Amino acid sequence: MRARYNALKGFEDILPPSSGLWKELEDKASRVFLSCGYNEIRVPIAESTDLFARSIGETSDIVSKEMYTFMDKGCRSMTLRPEGTAPVARAYVEHNLSILPPPQKFYYAGPMFRYERPQKGRQRQFHQVGVECFGAGAPEADAEVIYMLCRFLEAAGVRDFRLDVNSIGDDKCRPVFRQRLVEFFAPVKNELCPDCQRRYEQNPLRILDCKVPRCVELRANAPAITDSLCDECRAHYENVLGFLDTLGIKYNKNPLLVRGLDYYTRTTFEARSSLLGAQDAFAAGGRYDGLVEEFGGPSTPAVGFAVGMERLAGMLEGNAALPVMDAFIAYIGNGTPQRALKLAAGLRENGCRVELGFGGSLKSQLRKADKHGARFAFIIGEEELASGMVKWKDLKQHTSGETPERDAGLLLKT
RNA sequence: GUGGGUGUAGCUCAACGGCAGAGCACUGGACUGUGGCUCCAGGUGUUGUGGGUUCGAAACCCAUCACCCACCCCA
Numbered sequence: 001m002r003a004r005y006n007a008l009k010g011f012e013d014i015l016p017p018s019s020g021l022w023k024e025l026e027d028k029a030s031r032v033f034l035s036c037g038y039n040e041i042r043v044p045i046a047e048s049t050d051l052f053a054r055s056i057g058e059t060s061d062i063v064s065k066e067m068y069t070f071m072d073k074g075c076r077s078m079t080l081r082p083e084g085t086a087p088v089a090r091a092y093v094e095h096n097l098s099i100l101p102p103p104q105k106f107y108y109a110g111p112m113f114r115y116e117r118p119q120k121g122r123q124r125q126f127h128q129v130g131v132e133c134f135g136a137g138a139p140e141a142d143a144e145v146i147y148m149l150c151r152f153l154e155a156a157g158v159r160d161f162r163l164d165v166n167s168i169g170d171d172k173c174r175p176v177f178r179q180r181l182v183e184f185f186a187p188v189k190n191e192l193c194p195d196c197q198r199r200y201e202q203n204p205l206r207i208l209d210c211k212v213p214r215c216v217e218l219r220a221n222a223p224a225i226t227d228s229l230c231d232e233c234r235a236h237y238e239n240v241l242g243f244l245d246t247l248g249i250k251y252n253k254n255p256l257l258v259r260g261l262d263y264y265t266r267t268t269f270e271a272r273s274s275l276l277g278a279q280d281a282f283a284a285g286g287r288y289d290g291l292v293e294e295f296g297g298p299s300t301p302a303v304g305f306a307v308g309m310e311r312l313a314g315m316l317e318g319n320a321a322l323p324v325m326d327a328f329i330a331y332i333g334n335g336t337p338q339r340a341l342k343l344a345a346g347l348r349e350n351g352c353r354v355e356l357g358f359g360g361s362l363k364s365q366l367r368k369a370d371k372h373g374a375r376f377a378f379i380i381g382e383e384e385l386a387s388g389m390v391k392w393k394d395l396k397q398h399t400s401g402e403t404p405e406r407d408a409g410l411l412l413k414t
Numbered sequence: 415g416u417g418g419g420u421g422u423a424g425c426u427c428a429a430c431g432g433c434a435g436a437g438c439a440c441u442g443g444a445c446u447g448u449g450g451c452u453c454c455a456g457g458u459g460u461u462g463u464g465g466g467u468u469c470g471a472a473a474c475c476c477a478u479c480a481c482c483c484a485c486c487c488c489a
Binding site: 006065083116117118122126206261281282308310313335360361365369371374381393396398 | 415416442443445446447448449450478480481482483484485486487488489
């Protein structure tokens with residue numbers, strides 16, 4: 001049998017038991033975020049193309065080649081969101097949330113879209129949960145956001161990861177650093193890989209995270225951005241690091257960590273794991289103090305992060321399991337389906353997970369009961385129909401007996 | 415967009431150019447109304463698709479599609 005249709009390239013179904021793991025992760029995320037004063041925001045999955053082009057950066061790969069952009073019937077150019085920060089910032093400005101007492105803190109979860117070649121840990125439709133905090137410029141806010149990420153990862157059961165932190169400065173000091181980098185690489189420009197020669201022109205900071213061995217050698221003595229920070233940015237960075245120490249959060253200072261989105265300022269951070277493939281960063285974020293203003297709002301500092309759900313779930317796949325049923329009802333004979341349905345309804349309304357046999361021999365139904373991991377199996381046949389009793393089997397303790405049907409629920413409480 | 419790899423049963427994978435198979439899973443039975451363990455039986459296949467070479471192709475060649483991995487970039 002050949003399926004007539006397949007999911008689109010890079011778009012995938014999330015089936016049980018994996019979907020159960022996802023649900024659990026999303027629940028844990030919202031619990032942690034709510035505890036820190038973040039409330040859920042739901043924003044559209046499409047925005048005007050311009051919103052992303054302006055915020056992420058016209059020259060970034062995301063904008064220049066990875067966006068799902070199309071014209072609607074009114075000839076408006078719209079784009080399926082490639083990330084969550086820009087839409088949330090847009091909503092913040094559009095609804096004048098800056099008049100509310102700062103900070104305003106939001107979390108979101110949902111699909112993002114980038115037109116890329118799929119590979120391990122990368123789909124065209126992928127999912128993120130993220131947080132955005134507006135109106136807090138203090139380094140405590142950076143620390144709180146990183147703390148939340150760590151709390152969430154801990155709750156999710158992620159152990160094997162590494163947290164990199166860096167500061168990429170602001171409008172004042174980053175251009176200075178950029179110039180220093182250009183000067184540093186100028187003499188060896190021709191030895192850089194072709195990609196880095198392009199980066200040299202477009203975004204020299206990206207040379208810092210090239211993987212080509214020769215480029216790694218060439219940058220060995222390159223200036224570090226953290227040595228070029230202005231006084232304000234340096235103080236901010238040192239405070240953030242100090243607060244992370246206070247919170248007992250372990251991190252690596254990584255001066256090579258540069259992020260691909262134009263709107264980042266000062267703090268950037270990234271969590272990666274060796275459990276993943278080449279795309280090993282499963283969460284990342286940073287400060288973006290200029291974005292709200294860019295969207296026409298008042299100058300508003302902001303900081304946030306996003307977690308890639310596919311990558312996170314990929315690290316935890318072993319934890320995915322179907323939930324175990326509390327009881328299984330096997331029935332056979334005329335008139336027994338009605339009795340089974342009623343018994344199931346009663347138990348379910350008491351909060352039990354109950355599965356029905358749905359026909360077949362008694363043996364096959366009990367086999368199913370076992371496969372569902374049910375502790376109890378109830379058996380209703382024509383004898384029980386006449387007597388008003390149900391037979392029960394404790395499938396774990398290998399005991400069995402008979403009980404009036406209305407007392408079946410009591411067994412499950414033991 | 416670039417490079418490499420793989421397409422055979424629901425899943426994991428075998429089969430030198432010579433009858434398409436195994437394990438797991440599934441269903442039934444042994445035990446006619448009682449799970450797990452054991453044994454027996456069942457069988458789903460246009461070998462991704464289209465062409466070519468050949469007496470003969472799952473295998474070789476070409477094309478195409480899909481998926482995987484990696485690069486670029488990113489979560």
